Amino acid sequence: MINKKETSDKVAREAAKILQDPNASDENKSVAASALAQARGKVKFVAVKGINFDALKSKPRVEPGEPIPEDINTKVIADLLVNGDIKEA
Amino acid sequence: MAVTHGKSSVLLLDGYDLTGMAQQADVMLSIDMHDATVFGSSAHVKAPGLRNGTITSELFFDDTVTTGSWDVLTAKYGSTTPATILFAPQGLTLGNRSLQIYALQALFSSKQVVSDLSKVTFNGEAEEDAVDWGVTLHALSAETVFPFSGTSVDNLAATANGGVGQVHVTAIAGTTKNAVYKIQHSTDNATWVDLVTFSAITTANSVLRTEVAAGTTIRRYLRITITDGGITTSVTGVVAFARR
Numbered sequence: 001m002i003n004k005k006e007t008s009d010k011v012a013r014e015a016a017k018i019l020q021d022p023n024a025s026d027e028n029k030s031v032a033a034s035a036l037a038q039a040r041g042k043v044k045f046v047a048v049k050g051i052n053f054d055a056l057k058s059k060p061r062v063e064p065g066e067p068i069p070e071d072i073n074t075k076v077i078a079d080l081l082v083n084g085d086i087k088e089a
Numbered sequence: 090m091a092v093t094h095g096k097s098s099v100l101l102l103d104g105y106d107l108t109g110m111a112q113q114a115d116v117m118l119s120i121d122m123h124d125a126t127v128f129g130s131s132a133h134v135k136a137p138g139l140r141n142g143t144i145t146s147e148l149f150f151d152d153t154v155t156t157g158s159w160d161v162l163t164a165k166y167g168s169t170t171p172a173t174i175l176f177a178p179q180g181l182t183l184g185n186r187s188l189q190i191y192a193l194q195a196l197f198s199s200k201q202v203v204s205d206l207s208k209v210t211f212n213g214e215a216e217e218d219a220v221d222w223g224v225t226l227h228a229l230s231a232e233t234v235f236p237f238s239g240t241s242v243d244n245l246a247a248t249a250n251g252g253v254g255q256v257h258v259t260a261i262a263g264t265t266k267n268a269v270y271k272i273q274h275s276t277d278n279a280t281w282v283d284l285v286t287f288s289a290i291t292t293a294n295s296v297l298r299t300e301v302a303a304g305t306t307i308r309r310y311l312r313i314t315i316t317d318g319g320i321t322t323s324v325t326g327v328v329a330f331a332r333r
Contacts, residue, residue: 050271050286052238052314055279061236076280083306085282 012039016088019081029082036081037074044068044089045077051085097180099229100146101257101327102161103172104296106229107148110158112208114146116176116188118220142190142220143213144174150199150207156294162211166197171216173255173298175329181228184242187329189221189255191298221253223331226272226313229259231325235268235317239328241278241310248332251301254285258295258326265319266291272330274308281312289318290326307332 018024018032036043045068052061053072060069068077068086080086100107100114121138151157165172172194177187192213199209227239256270268290273281284307287297301307313328 050283052273052281053279054238054281055277072280076277079276080280080282083282 011035012043013088015039016043016045016081019078020084020087029078033074033078036078045081045086046089047085048087049085051080093179095178097178099175099177099181101175101229101259101296103165103174104257104259104294105156105161106257106259107146107158107161110148110151112147112149114144114176116142116144116190116220118142140219142192142215142218144176144190144192145210145212147208147210150209158209162194162197162209165194165211168194172213173257173296174213175255175257175327177225177329181225181327183225183228183240185225187223187225187331189223189253189329189331191216191218191253218253221331221333223253223329224311225327225329226254226311227326227328229257229325229327231260231323232315233323235315235321237315238281239313239315241275241312243278244307244309244311244332247276247309248307249304250333251303251305252307252330252332253298253300254287254328254330255296255298256287256290256326256328258290258293258324260293260323260325261290261295261321262323263317263319263321266321266324267317267319268321268324268326269316269318270297270326270328271314271316272328273312273314275310275312276308278310281314282308284311285330290324291319303333 015032015035047062047064100111119141123136123138125134125136148158152159171191174190179185195214196212254272270287272285274284275281285299
């Protein structure tokens with residue numbers, strides 16, 4: 001069954017925080033990544049480090065402080081959050 | 090098994106390509122072994138200690154101003170700034186193994202034999218981190234289109250203890266020469282995060298070396314990028330990175 005319920009902004013932010021927390025458990029990070037996936041578009045992120053997104057057709061480069069493109073998939077967002085490469089705007 | 094030949098070796102020191110002058114190079118890694126044998130033992134017991142690294146290379150005497158073996162090595166002798174050395178036994182093809190040593194020049198020798206060609210020898214002693222094992226991320230070749238993104242090198246797995254990167258630029262051209270090399274890493278070979286950003290290079294025979302702190306995760310894939318911060322028409326350089 002597909003859960004179409006969207007996660008609130010607040011929950012999305014909490015999920016982002018958990019993903020960035022180096023002390024959070026893998027289980028909590030997994031749940032947080034799932035919550036974030038449902039909340040795409042609710043929370044904006046900016047780059048902490050320079051990032052090239054070669055998977056996108058335009059292959060954009062985002063400098064530190066600049067917003068992350070909206071069409072980056074959630075798995076990549078979660079990965080970048082976990083590694084501290086992006087943060088909430 | 091594919092065998093390789095010593096003639097493929099490449100030697101760079103502080104942004105100078107010494108390959109065309111060198112006839113032999115010997116990079117040695119060693120670990121002190123302490124004897125911990127006690128009464129009752131039936132064989133020696135050894136305990137490893139500190140690591141060390143040295144390089145010895147013999148080159149033909151070349152008095153070309155600035156770039157010849159004589160000028161490059163005599164300028165380094167007595168310097169308290171270690172030389173950044175890259176030695177690639179198989180050459181510098183992308184992904185090839187290389188040895189990096191950050192060495193103080195401990196010996197310079199000019200040996201002349203009546204029946205032989207003039208040669209010089211130098212010996213370098215690692216300043217602190219012995220020798221690092223690395224791979225080539227960009228061969229010693231020119232790039233003329235910027236921004237440039239290199240082909241990735243797959244380590245098959247991430248590593249977790251930082252590393253060290255170095256770039257040697259042997260030539261750069263343009264009306265306002267300014268090339269910025271970066272090393273990027275990636276988990277998926279598609280999203281690339283800056284790992285090392287070297288200072289802008291504006292002159293030929295430049296070298297830069299940056300250590301990535303111990304404990305830093307280096308992701309599975311590595312590549313380089315080059316951007317033009319001025320009006321650079323061409324830059325010839327090699328980049329290598331060693332995971333620790």
